[in-house]
Amino acid sequence: MPEFAAALTRAGVDALWVSRPENVRYVTGFTSPEDGKALLTPQGAVLYTDARYTEQARLESSAEQFIARPPATLEHAAERVRGLRVGFEADALTVAALDDLRRFWPDATLVPTTGILETLRLIKTPDEIERIRQAQRIADEAFAAVRPLIRAGAVERDIEFAIEGEMRKRGARGWAHGFIVAGGERGALPHGHASDRVLQDGELVTVDIGAVYDGYVSDMTRTVRVGEVSAELRRIYHAVLEAEEAAIRAVRPGVRAADLDTLARDILTGHGLGEAFAHSLGHGVGLAVHEGPSLRGTSDDVLEPGMVITIEPGAYLPGLGGVRIEDLVLVTEDGYEVLSTSPKEPV
Numbered sequence: 001m002p003e004f005a006a007a008l009t010r011a012g013v014d015a016l017w018v019s020r021p022e023n024v025r026y027v028t029g030f031t032s033p034e035d036g037k038a039l040l041t042p043q044g045a046v047l048y049t050d051a052r053y054t055e056q057a058r059l060e061s062s063a064e065q066f067i068a069r070p071p072a073t074l075e076h077a078a079e080r081v082r083g084l085r086v087g088f089e090a091d092a093l094t095v096a097a098l099d100d101l102r103r104f105w106p107d108a109t110l111v112p113t114t115g116i117l118e119t120l121r122l123i124k125t126p127d128e129i130e131r132i133r134q135a136q137r138i139a140d141e142a143f144a145a146v147r148p149l150i151r152a153g154a155v156e157r158d159i160e161f162a163i164e165g166e167m168r169k170r171g172a173r174g175w176a177h178g179f180i181v182a183g184g185e186r187g188a189l190p191h192g193h194a195s196d197r198v199l200q201d202g203e204l205v206t207v208d209i210g211a212v213y214d215g216y217v218s219d220m221t222r223t224v225r226v227g228e229v230s231a232e233l234r235r236i237y238h239a240v241l242e243a244e245e246a247a248i249r250a251v252r253p254g255v256r257a258a259d260l261d262t263l264a265r266d267i268l269t270g271h272g273l274g275e276a277f278a279h280s281l282g283h284g285v286g287l288a289v290h291e292g293p294s295l296r297g298t299s300d301d302v303l304e305p306g307m308v309i310t311i312e313p314g315a316y317l318p319g320l321g322g323v324r325i326e327d328l329v330l331v332t333e334d335g336y337e338v339l340s341t342s343p344k345e346p347v
């Protein structure tokens with residue numbers, strides 16, 4: 001595991017106690033990482049999980065394994081960390097868990113760290129990209145299957161339920177996030193999870209979905225119309241679409257993520273919708289739905305080949321509704337590839 005060893009060296013630690021589930025999976029391959037921890041050293045990872053997972057861990061992970069519950073796990077690791085500088089994930093470990101580390105590892109120097117593994121996760125391997133591609137294929141196919149149900153009289157929650165079923169049929173093993181199905185005025189809620197509201201003619205409906213395939217997720221949003229919509233809603237839709245397409249066209253290695261956000265924001269501002277764009281342009285996607293790089297105005301991230309990002313400008317107008325259009329985009333050696341294929345319907 002040479003890249004892990006180099007990452008530990010760069011961070012100035014001899015080992016890392018891995019507690020964030022996505023990172024436990026990343027370094028061990030274990031698919032129930034909520035019930036596991038890992039100790040990462042330059043020699044490799046030790047996976048700690050309990051007896052419910054003895055066989056699963058053996059099948060899934062090539063890491064050394066120690067099957068026990070705390071405190072036996074921490075006692076076992078104490079032998080390995082004696083005299084070492086051991087990083088812990090400061091943004092993932094609870095205060096109580098840190099107290100335990102202090103108690104059980106008196107001979108280690110505990111060092112708060114952030115981003116050691118998240119930095120590696122920024123660039124996806126071909127195998128990771130393939131899994132994200134499959135997750136997105138599932139979402140695209142499910143959206144196409146359910147699209148005819150998005151009509152006047154439909155209940156938002158029924159649409160969510162139908163998408164979940166269509167995703168499962170196509171191999172999804174879970175959802176990237178709670179689905180957003182937000183019609184009419186609820187479209188002004190960027191995170192308007194599906195409710196009991198009934199869709200009506202003349203509305204826009206924001207549908208934001210993502211599947212999980214082999215641990216990796218997808219993320220995509222389409223805004224569609226129910227019946228004929230007002231000229232104002234059409235204007236907003238086309239402004240968001242213009243911003244989205246311009247930002248996608250600008251994706252390439254070396255571009256500052258913050259500049260993409262500015263590009264999209266300036267277009268929306270030109271349409272009088274700057275204030276209505278209430279969030280960042282996007283984020284990285286992988287084992288988690290929200291990971292690096294960050295496409296916000298304050299981000300220092302620079303795009304590199306192998307990053308998978310969302311481009312998702314939106315405009316949210318309380319009392320009127322909202323629009324978000326989101327694509328999943330792979331940064332390639334010379335530009336980009338849009339992984340999401342669902343049509344952006346004319347409004």
Ligand SMILES: CSCC[C@H](N)C(=O)N1CCC[C@H]1C(=O)O
Nearest residue numbers: 177178190191208219220279326
């Ligand atoms: C509930 S997870 C939201 C998924 C969505 N595609 C998304 O990432 N966002 C919607 C609003 C902005 C952005 C976010 O930062 O949450």
